[in-house]
Amino acid sequence: xxxxxxxxxxxxxxxxxxxxxLEDSHPWTASMRKLTLALLQRHCPARPRRMLDVGxxxxxxxxxxxxxxxxxxWLGIDLFPEALTLARDRCRASLSAASAAALPFGAASVxxxxxxxxxxxxxxxxxxxxxxxxxxxxxxxGVLALRVRGAPSFRRGNDRDFSHSxxxxxxxxxxxxxxxxxxxxxxxxxxxxxxxEMRERGGAPHAGSTVKHIVxxxxxxxxxxxxxxxxxxERAWVSIAPFGLPWGHTIVCIARRRGARxxxx
Numbered sequence: 445x446x447x448x449x450x451x452x453x454x455x456x457x458x459x460x461x462x463x464x465x466l467e468d469s470h471p472w473t474a475s476m477r478k479l480t481l482a483l484l485q486r487h488c489p490a491r492p493r494r495m496l497d498v499g500x501x502x503x504x505x506x507x508x509x510x511x512x513x514x515x516x517x518w519l520g521i522d523l524f525p526e527a528l529t530l531a532r533d534r535c536r537a538s539l540s541a542a543s544a545a546a547l548p549f550g551a552a553s554v555x556x557x558x559x560x561x562x563x564x565x566x567x568x569x570x571x572x573x574x575x576x577x578x579x580x581x582x583x584x585x586g587v588l589a590l591r592v593r594g595a596p597s598f599r600r601g602n603d604r605d606f607s608h609s610x611x612x613x614x615x616x617x618x619x620x621x622x623x624x625x626x627x628x629x630x631x632x633x634x635x636x637x638x639x640x641e642m643r644e645r646g647g648a649p650h651a652g653s654t655v656k657h658i659v660x661x662x663x664x665x666x667x668x669x670x671x672x673x674x675x676x677x678e679r680a681w682v683s684i685a686p687f688g689l690p691w692g693h694t695i696v697c698i699a700r701r702r703g704a705r706x707x708x709x
Contacts, residue, residue: 453565457526460502464530467504471668472633475675476560476694477505479632480589481512482683483698484556487627488587492555494519496581498544498574499562503531509558510535519554521547544574552583560591564608571608579622582701588624590615594631594695596641610695612688624699630688635674637693 453459467473493516497506500520510518518537521544522528528539542548544562557578563571578588595609616626682689682696 455524455527455565460524460527460530463527464502464504467502471672471675472636473504475672475679476591476632476696477508479679479683479696480505480558480560480591481508482679483628483696484509484558484587484589485512487698487700488513489555489583489585493517494554496520496547496549496554496557497537498547498557498559498578499523500531500537500539501527503527503534503537503539505558505560506531506535506537510537515555519549543570545570545577546573547577547581549581551580552586554581554586555583556587556589557582558589560589561593563590564593564610565606567606568608575618575622579624579701584701584703586701587627588619588697588699588701590695590697590699592695592697594637594693596637596693612695615695615697619697619699623702625702626697626699628696628698630682630685630696631692631694632678632682632689632696633675633694634678634689634692636671638691640693 492513495509495513495515495517496519497509498521500506500522503520506518506520518535520528520531520535520537520539521542522531522539523541523543525541528541531537531539540548544559545566559574559578563574566574582588592615593609595611612629612631616629619626678689
């Protein structure tokens, strides 16, 4: 029996080709990169040595990260060699095929980890192992930047292997149990998520979707311009607000690793 639920993502070579195009053109992907990079610049240690992107995919975030931050070494891992092939054309980094649940790095060996839209696609057990691995490889005061799927506001499915979601309170508790101090945590993508849930409840189809029901529209499309403007306002708000947004299908979190320094392996 296939252990993957029918709504789990199929990470085929064609998927990564479509994802690369989406990352280059969609307002949502650009907004998520801008928000995360601004938060990393705010909270990352000074003069970092090694920076790691876990689940680097086609390499677009790594490329932008390198343009905003100086580091001695850039590292990226992904489970899928097809994604790494595209990433090698986009960024200058040491890339390798590996699982987030078994990072090929020594203890306390990196200053910052970025991991976006990876954990929800793992088994529940491997998701827990990945969080343990993040705590292991980060130096004390190292920073973890996470982006995960947020639980829907008006319905709650059962979490299961390869397709699960997080709540802000649950993510905060999970990180706290691993000796992380949460510096920033908020749902994002609020109004588009609310609109998507309303359409789904009404039985509307996902017309024209390319990757995970995200529609790529023509250059200059008015709807893309409106979405870009909304996301800029939302990004500005969550960057300064003392509390996070109450809904949104995406959660962004920045956490700092507490603890005494561990000798590198």
